[in-house]
Amino acid sequence: MDDSSEYLALPPGSGAILSLIASGAGQSRASLAQAAGLSRSTIAERLAPLFAAGFVEEGAEALSSGGRPARILRLNKNFGVTLAADVGESHIHLAVTDLEPNILVENVVSLDVRSGPETILARIVDEFCDLLDRVGRTKREVLGIGLGMPAPVDYEAARVFGPSVMLGWDDFDIRGWMRAHFEAHVLVENDVNLMTLSEFRRFWPDVGQFLFIKAGTGIGSGIITDGRIYRGAQGAAGDIGHIQFASDNAPLCRCGKLGCVEARAGGWALARDLRAQGFTAHNARDIINLVRINQPEAIQLVRAAGRVLGEVTADVVSVLNPAVIVIGGVLSEAEEHLLSGVRELVYQRSLPLATRKLQIAAARSNPSVGLLLGAAQLVIESQMAPATIDRTIARYRRPAIPRPLESLTDSPRSRSD
Amino acid sequence: MDDSSEYLALPPGSGAILSLIASGAGQSRASLAQAAGLSRSTIAERLAPLFAAGFVEEGAEALSSGGRPARILRLNKNFGVTLAADVGESHIHLAVTDLEPNILVENVVSLDVRSGPETILARIVDEFCDLLDRVGRTKREVLGIGLGMPAPVDYEAARVFGPSVMLGWDDFDIRGWMRAHFEAHVLVENDVNLMTLSEFRRFWPDVGQFLFIKAGTGIGSGIITDGRIYRGAQGAAGDIGHIQFASDNAPLCRCGKLGCVEARAGGWALARDLRAQGFTAHNARDIINLVRINQPEAIQLVRAAGRVLGEVTADVVSVLNPAVIVIGGVLSEAEEHLLSGVRELVYQRSLPLATRKLQIAAARSNPSVGLLLGAAQLVIESQMAPATIDRTIARYRRPAIPRPLESLTDSPRSRSD
DNA sequence: TACCTTATGATTGTTTTTATACATAAATTC
DNA sequence: GAATTTATGTATAAAAACAATCATAAGGTA
Incomplete structure (x- = not known):
């Protein structure tokens, strides 16, 4: 047994602990024991290999409760x-993220x-390779790929549905195509759901029933x-x-x-109405630019949109x-001009x-x-879920660091005193 | 140790198994082992006391898979x-149920x-006592009480909300009042949710996203x-x-x-419209009676209601x-007269x-x-849930039957051959 | 009827997990 | 600064759960 090149075999059960840490269900050893229904001894036993393999770190902060x-x-x-990639109607936004x-x-x-x-x-595959190079990471390190689409998505099948803007995408096997080029898990999700997820996890993590509206x-x-x-x-x-709402001149x-x-009330509809009044506007961004310079006609349209x-x-x-209801999307930059109408009608x-x-x-x-972070979040959560965590761990097994436990206990952690 | 009057102490963990059986997650010993993540030996060990204490039975049917x-x-x-009790606007419907x-x-x-x-x-308490007497059961055997209310209900608090038909009920502590008379768990739920639950469990148990509409x-x-x-x-x-929908003459x-x-589209609104045409009608039942005798005006109103x-x-x-969408309530007895409009608009x-x-x-x-069964179902599920099952078991501990295991293995089960 | 398949019962030694105890660490409160 | 409280590390005996095994049961299929 030489411990310099030996791959560390994680004992069964460590995965469940890692999953709990990733999901935030357990922040400390004690709360992990409670969340997992295991004893402190068992938690400690399972954490050791997770530290050794580099999956888990200790944070410097410490919240005292007495x-x-x-x-x-x-x-x-x-x-x-x-x-992560956000496929828009005219642009694609791509990123490499860490696991935070x-x-x-x-x-x-x-x-x-x-x-x-x-x-x-x-093109996405090319760009991903390029971005990976730029941060000096390899394909092997990719936990998964998250793609956001401006269309209804069958999440399980990872396919876009309906003959919308996405001509030719209907029922196309995105996962199959991507996996021929990347040996990583591929998740496809509707763009609004990704914005929702990101906003929720960052700002409203403890809300039970959350609604995000993209305007x-x-x-x-x-x-x-x-x-x-x-x-x-x-x-x-x-x-x-x-x-649909009924009205005259629908x-x-x-x-x-x-x-x-x-x-x-969509950006394109407001732009249509502004053009009818002689302005130049084509999308939600153009509307907001007019609102920012206090153009009364634009403000009035946004307020009407808020009521719709x-x-x-x-x-x-x-x-x-x-x-909680959060209003996002470009039009929400009009803040109270949009929100007041929503509040009025809801109440x-x-x-x-x-x-x-x-x-x-x-x-x-x-x-x-937000959308890119949502895509990354989705990948992380899916790969860290109890059902998949063991596969994930197996993929990321690293050579054991020589004597990791001793080195950890000798200098417990860096402190500022 | 005399085993005739000794109370059986169920080993920890049996509760989880019972909960799985009650929820239908495990139908056989093998599937239980899988669902619980335990080995066959452990399942057998935990089942024995559940049999002995009379919580679990063996069904005669047996589904072969080869x-x-x-x-x-x-x-x-x-x-x-x-x-279970269904508090209606003018009547109260009450029942004693078993645990099926x-x-x-x-x-x-x-x-x-x-x-x-x-x-x-x-009055409900009186009637419950009466009904218990009639079936020869005691208060001690009551697992819980489920009440259905024709109003919005805060389920956690077990209180009715809003100054609706239920004058004087707003924020009244129903649970507290009932528990002064019955030492049992009291659940209060909206009547539609109870009908939904019953219809779902009986006819659509495997549907992920289920909508019930009460008309x-x-x-x-x-x-x-x-x-x-x-x-x-x-x-x-x-x-x-x-x-609300906008229209002329809303x-x-x-x-x-x-x-x-x-x-x-509510029954009272259709009755209002029928009265305006000279008929006598006051509620949904009156409408349906007219539909049953093929009164054209009533049928036309029901069809219009279907479209709304x-x-x-x-x-x-x-x-x-x-x-899946299920349309229930009295008006749904008009079947296709009502459903065709719903289908038309939805599609x-x-x-x-x-x-x-x-x-x-x-x-x-x-x-x-359905409503009463839904109320019973709610009680059963809540008392058999993993979080509460151990309390439930403790309440229902019975004297151990002398040598229960031997008697079970000697004549394994009654069969029809 | 013989064979195959799946489910269960019963028993064993082994492994895992726990409870318990004692020691240490790091914060708050008095 | 001492006492208190909570979190963690380490060790060990006791308990629980396991895998493995063999035997039996009860259906289907050839």
Whole structure:
């Protein structure tokens, strides 16, 4: 037994502990024991190889609750990386992230989504390789790949659905294609769900029923219940942009129906209305630029959009009774101009029991960064889940560091005193 | 150690097994081992005391999968009873059930819900005692009490909310009051959620995303995801009856708002419209009676109501993307007269991805029986849940039957050959 | 009927996990 | 600064759970 090149065989059960640490269910050895239903001795026994293999680190901070503070355990954010890409209608935004996740390096390329899946995926693969080189990481270190798509996605099958903007993508086997080029797990998710996940984990982690509404050029929503994305039966949940309201002169939506929320309050619809008044505007960003310079017509349109959004939000509140609603997307940069209408309609229309403690807030994260972090988060959570953790550990087994335990106990941790 | 009067101390861990059996997660010893993550030996060891204490029985049926069929394990449905009550606006429906659940005895009493909580709860307690006597069971055998209320309910707090029909009930401590008279767990739930639960468990147990719509005198809905009632943050989820649609001449709802779904399609609204045409009708039952004799005006109103219901259902489908929608309540007895409108609007308005595999069906269980069974089911599931099972076992510990294991192995089970 | 398959019962020694104890560490409170 | 509280490290005997094995049971299939 030479311990310089020997691969460390992690004892069975360590995976479950790592999974708990990754999910945040256990921050200290004591809370891990409670969460796992195991004794302190067993936790200690299982942590040792996780430290030795470099999966787990000790945080310097320590929250005291009266006595000796617990030593915070956390995932070693550098034992692997994720690849994240946001496929937009005209641009692709890509990044390499660590496992916290933080963006290590990113890039934006111009490419029309209608170029078709093979062209776009090939470009994504190229860019990923490039970005990996730039941060000096290898394909072997890639925990998984997360792709965000501006369309309904069947999450299990990792396929885009419906003949939307994504011409040629319908039912295309994205996972199969990617795995021919990367030996990593490939997850595909709707872009709104990724923004939802990111906003939720960073700012509202303990909220049971969370609703995120994206008001951008298009309109959509994401739902999180009990900490998990609610996808519905086919992954089509949260599709509020194409709920229809009756009215005189119901506008034609780009989906072909009349009077959809998006055709009344989406960025493209507001741009349409501004153009009719002689302005130059094509998308949500153009609207916001006009709002920023206090253009009254733009502000008025955004406020009207807020009320339309409020109408549909009130319906969703009646159905879901969320504890928190966050409005994101480019239009949400108009802050109160948009939110006041939402608040007005929700409080007017929904049951007092449902609105009494309801919070309605603007998103705090940058949409594009949030989306990439959401994609990374999804990859991390899926690969660190109890069902997959053992496979993940097996892939990342490293040569054992000689005498890791002694070195750890000799100099417990760096401190500032 | 005399084994005739000795109370059997169940070894720790048996509770988890019983919980799995009760939830249906394990039907045989082998599948239990898998579900619990324990070995066959351990399962056998833990089952013995469960048999001895009378918690578990062996079913006669045995499903073969090529070799020796597994012996089906199931909860002994007679080791306790539940008490269930459906508080309606003018009547109270009560029952004692076993743990399957089946109704053992039931009764209906006329009592206006506006008599106030103390009067009504006192009457319920009296009736429960009476019903227990009639089936020869004692208070000690009561696993729990389930109450269904025609109003929004805060499930955790077991309180009714909002100044609705239930005058004087707002924030009344139902659990506290009941527990002064019965030493049993008291659960209070919205009536629609109970009907939802019952319909789901009996007819659609494996559906991931389930939506139940109650179309009766009022209109409401219940949502089940991953086998659990979705209640939202305060228990107000599924309140679709008071979603508002704009239109000319929006009718006034009994909630005070204009244009609610209920004011357009609820039984009381249809009765209002029929009275305006000279008929005599006051509630959903009257409407259905007219439909049954093919009264054209009634049929036309029900069909129009179906389309209104379809409008709101389409919205809910866009938000939730359910796999199955069941329409229940008295109006659903009109079957296709009501359902065709729902189907029409849902297929017309919702995303094809969401409707491709969507099933829309009429409820199969009798509303009132379903509600009572739902209340019983809720009690059983809550008392058999992993978190509470050990308390439940402790309450129901019985004197050990002398030499229970030997008697079991001597005559393994009754068979029909 | 013989054979195959799967489920279960019973027994064994081995391995894992636990409870317990005592010592140490690091914060708060008095 | 001492006492208190909480978290952790280490060690050991006791308990629990396991895998492995053989035997039996009960269905289907050739």
